[in-house]
Amino acid sequence: MLNFVAPVFFVSVPLLIILFLRDNLPKLYDINWLMTFGGMLSKSGKHVPSGRFNAGEKALFWGLVCFFSVVLCISGAVLLFPNFDQGRSLMQGANVVHAICALLAIAMACFHVYLGTIGMKGAYDAMRTGYVDETWAKEHHEIWYDEVKAGTSRQRLADDAPAEVRTQVVQGLKA
Numbered sequence: 001m002l003n004f005v006a007p008v009f010f011v012s013v014p015l016l017i018i019l020f021l022r023d024n025l026p027k028l029y030d031i032n033w034l035m036t037f038g039g040m041l042s043k044s045g046k047h048v049p050s051g052r053f054n055a056g057e058k059a060l061f062w063g064l065v066c067f068f069s070v071v072l073c074i075s076g077a078v079l080l081f082p083n084f085d086q087g088r089s090l091m092q093g094a095n096v097v098h099a100i101c102a103l104l105a106i107a108m109a110c111f112h113v114y115l116g117t118i119g120m121k122g123a124y125d126a127m128r129t130g131y132v133d134e135t136w137a138k139e140h141h142e143i144w145y146d147e148v149k150a151g152t153s154r155q156r157l158a159d160d161a162p163a164e165v166r167t168q169v170v171q172g173l174k175a
Contacts, residue, residue, distance in 0.1 A: 006080060013069045020061060023052045029143060030055035049142035052155065060112055068105040072098060 033048045033055035048054075053061070075098035078086060086094075116123045122140075126132040137145040147153040 052144040
């Protein structure tokens with residue numbers, strides 16, 4: 001199993017970074033989101049406008065994908081190839097760093113999985129189908145919604161999908 005997982009991880013991490021970097025660059029409106037944790041800490045409980053990814057998702061991208069995963073690749077390479085003149089202390093340090101980063105990455109991933117399934121109504125259906133309806137998009141990602149409606153975004157909403165795709169999405173949700 002180890003011989004298959006490491007190369008896939010080594011290739012996947014840079015691809016994920018390249019694919020999602022543009023949408024995860026910090027924007028000024030992310031400050032509002034961070035101040036109220038997306039509205040969870042505000043008295044009104046109203047969602048704070050955000051782009052395709054909110055500030056929490058961007059923090060997850062930069063922390064989990066760009067930092068912890070890159071550190072896991074580097075420390076994992078040190079551990080996978082012990083015959084490249086690494087000393088014992090380097091191997092021990094790489095082992096400790098790898099274990100700590102892996103535990104923190106797993107904790108972040110578990111928190112994200114919770115929010116993406118149980119913690120946020122409508123998020124699971126969006127992941128399952130690849131589409132969100134306009135009401136959900138406007139409520140949770142208002143800036144991105146406005147970009148989609150203006151035609152300046154690469155993505156589309158479920159309501160803008162062709163009729164046969166919408167039928168398949170609805171059938172998939174019922175299954």
